[in-house]
Amino acid sequence: MKVIRKIKRKISGGVKKCSTAFMRYGMKWYEADKQEHARSFKRDNYRLAQSGQLTQEKKQEILSGVFRRRVGYELNWNNPRSFNEKINWLRLNYQNPLVTRCCDKFSVKGYVTEILGPEFVVPTIDWWTTPDQIDFDKLPDKFVLKVNWSSGMNIIVPDKSKLDQDEVRKKLRYWTQPSQNNYYELFNWGYKYMSPVIYAEEYISEIGDSSQVYDYKFFCYDGVCKNLFITTDRFTHKTYNWFDRDFNELPFTYGTVGKTEGGVKKPRHYEDMIAWAEKLSKPFPFVRVDFYEIGDRVMVGEMTFYCGGGILAFHPQKWDFELGKNIRLPAPLHFDELRQYEAIEPKEAYMLEKENGISIQEKQHYCEQKGYAQLFYWPDLTHPRSFNEKLLWLALHYQSPVVARAVDKYEMKSYVSELVGPEYVVPAIGVYEDVNDIDWDALPEQFVAKSTAGWSGKQVVIVREKSYRNEGVFKARVAEWLYPWNTYRYENMCITDQKIKPRIIIEQLLGDGRSALVDYKFYCTYGEAKMALVVCDRKAKNQTRAFVDVSTWTAMPFRRRGIHKANSAPKPEKLDEMLGICKKLSAGAPLVRVDFYEHEGRIYVGEVSYDPGLFLRFEPVEWDFKLGEYIDLDRIDPKCLHDV
DSSP states (O other), X not given: OHHHHHHHHHHHHHHHHHHHHIIIIIHHHHHHHHHHHHHHHHHHHHHHHHTTOOOHHHHXXXXXXXXXXXXXXXXXXXXXXXXXXXXXXXXXXXOOHHHHHHHSTTTHHHHHXXXXXXXXXXXXXXXXXXXXXXXXXXXXXXXXXXXXXXTTOEEEESOGGGOOHHHHHHHHHHHTSGGGSTHHHHOOGGGTTOOOOEEXXXXXXXXXXXXXXXXXXXXXXXXXXXXXXXXXXXXXXXXXXXXXXXXXXXXXXXXXXXXXXXXXXXOTTHHHHHHHHHHHHTTOSEEEEEEEEXXXXXXXXXXXXSGGGGOOOEESTHHHHHHHTTOOOOOOBOHHHHHTOOOOOHHHHHHHHHHTOOOHHHHHHHHHHHHHHHHSSOOOSSSOOSHHHHHHHXXXXXXXXXXXXXXXXXXXXXXHHHHTOGGGBOOEEEEESSGGGOOGGXXXXXXXXXXXXXXXXGGEEEESOGGGSOHHHHHHHHHGGGSTTSSHHHHTTTOSSOOOOOOEEEEOOOTTSSSOOOEEEEEEETTEEEEEEEEEOTTSTTOEEEEEETTTTEEOSOEETXXXXXSOOOOOTTHHHHHHHHHHHSTTOSOEEEEEEEETTEEEEEEEESSTTTTOOEESTHHHHHHHTTOOGGGSOGGGBOOO
């Protein structure tokens, strides 16, 4: 019997050693394989989306298969009852733009600051839109790098001296590829319209000097907290301990994660955390609000709308249905459909105005509907506060005889010449109302053709080598610009007071036409330049744009509509001269943008705009409202207002 017991002990010891070896090495292989599967799954879904095959039905089909494998029963889309079923229903059918702001791990800081205060967010050291912009020398010895649009995209840096910067940039470059958006993992709608942001946060630690931080996750339903779980040992042996609102521990596990033996202590600020979570969660049918408690300070980690991806099984399963009772599903809200409103084409707007006219009410409706689709909030055009709201209000109501002249790209030259001098305009070669009047042979080898009433780069042609151009092709292209509806006014349903006759202007090409000139765009109000937008590498795929404070020439921490943000911008040699020109060209106007080029020691005014960048959202959105303070509508001369 003793021999048999010895044999059993040896066998048992061998099994334990094998089990330990598997836990140590086998789990690494398992996790690596799981990560590769997730990457492949994301790529496949991204390709489906790009091909237009990712319909609502297709998403339901894919999610149903994942749900069945991971949770263990069929997902009922028509009558969801469990917690996991309802999370899946919400991810496809609750498309609230505010969810996008709060899902974004970077933008949510602004929301938390508005509701609770700046002391509740982990301080941001800096942020970038491409990893190549990161200057590691300017970062502290300890910090955390994150990407805003997915989970797990974190790099904890406890010692910068040991950091492989090239490897970090490589990883961040991969994480910011379009296919890595969390939306393509399980179609979490809140991530769909995000632009990638890389940001560095302060390094925080709760237990000694380790990277360990306890995570307190409060589940809120229609603004009421009913349960929570606490995560410990997040970077080694993660555990979840669940509690009800009264901090009674709940008898189940979640996913494959176990519990901390001996339980978890209630955080010191427990009651306050509940109150803060309920304030943040008030607008939503369900959200999980995560807190860190660092000494006497409490900070919000993130807000999660798709807890566990809706595919982590509860054990026993009945608790999936018990927690599901807490979620009261709202009426379906499909922002995707609201964004696909029936847009009025320029030709339609032209015909409408010509036949019956377009009322101010119809124009405002257009501004509100397109504004909601592009800005992700409903613009208040009765009491405008944000920059974009005031910009739209001015487009609707501001009327000045100067505007039509200054924004016409040909008449602007004489306007600028009269106010500041002819040396500040790019010389014109000619202006034409008929393409047949253009003498192709008489044109120089290099030139630029523009529409006098066009918008963006759609109506600009740069000719660097006329010898290699076909005259007929050129004329066929620019001839389209002469249709009366192909103007900025009709592109925006006549909301602007810019009735300009479209013509073709041909002017000299500055530089060699191959290396793009830096574009300096000064935003001015009543003769004072408030900020500048500096555009570099305009012809590059990843052009950079930096908004700068003109008084200090330092970059401002925001961007417009997902364009790459630069942390610095070249300062023009003749900045003071530019500011002097801005003062004269914007005197008496509530908002004017004056664009400059600097070439061979001279300044040229490229364009004057009274409604620059209609419907372009600011990111983070709180800057839209901060910048709105620049525009004082009360100072407008009443003679320049109509239909107010």
